[in-house]
Amino acid sequence: MGLDIGVIGIGMIGQEHVRRLDGGPGGSRVVAVADADAERAAGVAAQLPAAKALPSGEELVASDAVDAVVVTSWGPTHEPYVLASIAAGKPVFCEKPLATTQEACRRIVAAEVAAGRRLVQVGFNRRYDPAHRALKRAVDGGAIGAPLLVHCAHRNASVPPHYTRDMSIADTAVHEIDELRWLLDQEIAAVQVFTPRKSSRGGELQDPLLLLLEMADGVLADVEVSVNVHYGYEIRCEVSGETGTVELADPAPVRIRREGAVAGLVPADWRERFALSYDVELREWVDTVVGGRPFQGPSAWDGLAAQVVSDAALRSLHAGGRVAVELPERPGLYR
Numbered sequence: 001m002g003l004d005i006g007v008i009g010i011g012m013i014g015q016e017h018v019r020r021l022d023g024g025p026g027g028s029r030v031v032a033v034a035d036a037d038a039e040r041a042a043g044v045a046a047q048l049p050a051a052k053a054l055p056s057g058e059e060l061v062a063s064d065a066v067d068a069v070v071v072t073s074w075g076p077t078h079e080p081y082v083l084a085s086i087a088a089g090k091p092v093f094c095e096k097p098l099a100t101t102q103e104a105c106r107r108i109v110a111a112e113v114a115a116g117r118r119l120v121q122v123g124f125n126r127r128y129d130p131a132h133r134a135l136k137r138a139v140d141g142g143a144i145g146a147p148l149l150v151h152c153a154h155r156n157a158s159v160p161p162h163y164t165r166d167m168s169i170a171d172t173a174v175h176e177i178d179e180l181r182w183l184l185d186q187e188i189a190a191v192q193v194f195t196p197r198k199s200s201r202g203g204e205l206q207d208p209l210l211l212l213l214e215m216a217d218g219v220l221a222d223v224e225v226s227v228n229v230h231y232g233y234e235i236r237c238e239v240s241g242e243t244g245t246v247e248l249a250d251p252a253p254v255r256i257r258r259e260g261a262v263a264g265l266v267p268a269d270w271r272e273r274f275a276l277s278y279d280v281e282l283r284e285w286v287d288t289v290v291g292g293r294p295f296q297g298p299s300a301w302d303g304l305a306a307q308v309v310s311d312a313a314l315r316s317l318h319a320g321g322r323v324a325v326e327l328p329e330r331p332g333l334y335r
């Protein structure tokens with residue numbers, strides 16, 4: 001048995017996911033696409049053996065041909081498509097962020113709780129990256145004793161002109177926010193954002209930013225967000241524990257020694273660095289849906305929790321100071 005999927009929003013990552021899902025794992029096919037740009041949707045559908053371009057995301061969710069929905073449109077548009085999928089009883093994979101306000105995330109959580117079963121998975125792909133999984137195994141296995149400090153960096157070569165100061169947190173650091181909750185198996189209790197000397201490459205952007213996150217058990221995590229580093233895309237994470245440290249290794253496949261220097265390639269962007277994570281993420285999602293198994297991936301609750309922390313960080317960025325994170329009670333569906 002295969003899985004017939006509809007994809008809403010076929011821009012950069014939407015087209016990446018379509019490529020992975022059509023004729024992909026578990027007999028998945030893309031049978032419908034929809035995009036704000038109807039021509040783009042028609043162009044993508046024309047290249048797929050079984051897909052139709054539908055006039056809207058709402059029609060795609062309602063279509064009898066679609067068993068499961070993938071939402072890869074722009075963040076502020078996620079909520080109505082995710083809510084419609086829950087109402088239709090269809091599994092929905094939604095790219096991060098789940099929604100761009102915590103109120104919208106709460107509405108999604110409430111709808112899923114009312115439905116009484118998990119249908120939503122959020123695209124926090126770090127959890128599927130083999131290097132991040134090895135990092136978590138080392139921490140969970142006690143290889144470095146109790147974790148005390150975490151140092152993360154999220155560096156982009158550049159960002160598009162529409163990228164705003166708030167997106168450094170809501171769109172970029174949100175990956176580390178989820179990663180830290182997952183890696184350390186606990187919630188974030190407070191956050192403070194620091195604004196160091198500005199890079200001359202960032203124009204009006206406040207770039208870089210430094211986030212200091214306090215975990216519930218007192219572990220402190222610092223996150224550098226730099227979005228104009230020019231040299232490539234780099235993700236770092238080092239956990240410092242009572243008896244040792246563990247860090248993500250350099251992802252370069254080869255190291256070149258010549259003319260008195262050592263060099264390794266730096267990935268150009270997230271597509272290159274995290275290609276394998278998207279493969280694993282979508283394969284596991286399809287297998288879970290096809291097998292009728294309970295969802296283990298990042299949930300609507302994880303989407304809400306990340307959004308609450310992101311909002312607290314934005315308050316700190318705008319007004320300064322340490323901001324406590326106040327999460328609602330976690331519903332039983334997500335325990």
Ligand code: NAP
Nearest residue numbers: 009010011012013035036037072073074075077095096097
């Ligand atoms: P993008 O290239 O701008 O693609 C978004 C697409 O959605 C565009 O084709 C856009 O059309 C379309 N769209 C906008 N509003 C729509 C609506 N109401 N209904 C249907 N389609 C709509 O953006 P992207 O970089 O692919 O990002 C999409 C999402 O994926 C974002 O939430 C982003 O944060 C997330 N993302 C996640 C990762 C990851 O590593 N997990 C990486 C990249 C992106 P127009 O261009 O005509 O507006």
